[in-house]
Amino acid sequence: MNTDQILAEIREANLSYLMLAQSLIRSDLEQALYRLGVSEDTAQMIAALTPAQMMKIASGNTLLCRFRMDDDLVWGLLTNHGKSAANDAVSRLHASILMAGRHQEAA
Template sequence: MFTEGLKIMSDGEAQGFIREVNLSYIMLAQRMLREDRLVGMFRLGLSAQSAELLATLTLAQTVKLAASDHVLCQCRFDDHTILSTLTQSGGHVDVAPAHTAILLASQKAAQFV
């Protein structure tokens, strides 16, 4: 049976993975925002206010935020058009990045509550 080889993840393991994802995301976001704020905001889907907050977190604040029990980054898999554009093969490969950028730009920037 398919499920025989699967290991059930404990809550502690899941929490550890979430912390790792959060810390990696925050560090990536900070690096992108420090290198080029506008491009980072666009690629991450962040508002100027959220970008400023993320870019100026101290190490202690970053670690505390990463320890949240919620995944902080938002995947854009909920938008069928964007997902299908990113996964298409063949066709007009030369315009695919521009088409994806246009679709992503049309989305509202994320805000921290």
């Protein structure tokens, strides 16, 4: 993949992310705050963006979204390939609880 292709992919990802974020925020603010990991002020700004503003923001060469799982414990829980589906579900639930706690700390 060359640089032009990477930049085009970033722009597309940015626009998709902004559209998804705006839709989530408008449909259920509390869920959006948790799922996006953003503050209420940021969510209100995203909700108020016009289509032209979203296109302008998305056209940059910096990826707007980022991985929120920045420690080994959460990654370990998410990638745990347990022997049973029940164990996998418990690991994912545990990871969700950890991330929700971090969202509360950031808010």
